[in-house]
Amino acid sequence: MRPLRQRKKTCGEAMGSTGPPKGCGSNIGSLFYNLCDLTTVWGVVVEAVAATGVVTSFVLFIILMACLPFVTNKKRKAMVALQAGSLVFTLGLFGLTFAFIVGRYSTGCAARRFLFGVLFAGCLSCLIMHGLWLALLQRGRGPKCWMFCLGALGLWLVEVIINTEWLITTVVRSPPGAEAIPDLSCSFDNMDFVMALIYVMVLLVAVVVIPVFTLTHKQRQWCKDGAFILVTGILTLAIWVAWIVMYLYGNQVVGNPSWDDPTLAVALVSNAWVFIFFYTIPEISFLATEDQVQEPLDDGDHVYPARSLVYDNILKEQETRPQNMYIENKAFSMDEPSGNSYS
Structure with missing residues (x-):
């Protein structure tokens, strides 16, 4: 019996003898070889773009942490944990791009399939939890930040499992009596790779649907957050449709199945930059911009009226205190001569 899929020859293997x-x-x-081969430019270009993304993600993470002590809006500050988590995973996407640029080997293929x-x-x-937080914020109340984290x-652990x-x-357990395959982790069909990502596709649909309910928020600043999450989801969905079609059908139609790895590498780096430009950078700018107008509190939270009443009471006490002191001093001065007369 033939194995499911023979391992593809990389550019380096094809040119190793020459x-x-x-x-x-x-x-x-x-x-x-793909990292330095100037005859097949795709590897060098994607490598440069991915390396720039790694540096950018690291710098943005430092900026995000540096802005945290100066954030005055407690609601935005509560979402920094989710934004930092998204930035860390985006950094991982840029790093994983290099695994698709280099040639195939057992450890690299396992990392590709898992990560x-x-x-x-x-x-x-x-993104889903951030959009859900915005939707619940519109109703006035919502769970604590740690619950969204x-x-x-x-949601992430489900995909890990x-x-x-x-x-x-597919790797550890092999069918009994099957022919031995040298690199079992690299021997899988394109359809199997896509089918293993069905749960991620469900999450992607949720990212597109949930922010729609936040676009009618009473406060404009939260509408902007929802709009950027929606744009990020739509662009991510478009990238996924493009690479899946190309990965399953396009390369075979063109007659060049060796472009499977470049297809996935380009999908990774382009989607990672979408997360950077349309989610991370806008959220950091929102954090760094202090609101000039004090936002109204949620329904049911009557802090400002109570605070104003306390402040008014303090003012009244300060106004009446000098008058009372004057009356007391006057009464004391009126009583003092009578005391001397008795003496």
Whole structure:
């Protein structure tokens, strides 16, 4: 019996017998030829874009943490944990791009299959919880921040469990009597890879649907948050439709199935930049911009009226205190001569 799928030859394996390609030194292994090969430019371009994304994500994370002590809006400050989590997963997407640029080997293929869905699920889970928080904020009340963080963690762990089971069933356990495959982790069909991401697709649909309910928020500042989450979800959905169609059908129609790895690498880096430009940067700018107008409190929270009453009472006490002191002093002065007369 033939194996499900023969391992594809990488660019380095195809050129290993003729020497390193243009741009690569003789001391570079064949697995890493795509990182320096100037004849196939896609690897160098995607590598540069991904490296820029790694640096940008790290700088934005530092800025986000530096802005935290100066945030005066407690509601925005409560969502910093989700924004930081999304930024960490976005950094992981940029890093995973390099695994799709280099050649295929057992550890790299296992990392691809496991981390692709896990990292996307992490980003989308944070977006879902942020959108849900905005929707509940519109009604006036909502759970505490740590509950939304636990919700995002729970949604993310579901994908972790799914990918773990997929790796165990396809890599660790092999069918009895099946032909031995050298790199079992790299031997999988494109359809199997896409089917393992169904849960991530469900999260993606939720990211697009939930922010719609926040666009009618009474406060304009929260409408902006919902709008950016919605735009991020729509662009992510478009990228996913494009790479899935290309990954399943396009490369075979063109007659060049070796473009599967470039397709996934471009999808990773482009989607990661969408998260940066349309979610992370706007949220950091909202945090850094202090609201000039004091926002009204939620329904049921009557803090300002009570505070104003206390303040008025203090003013009244300060106004009446000098008058009372004057009356007391006058009474004392009137009583003093009578006391001397008795003496």
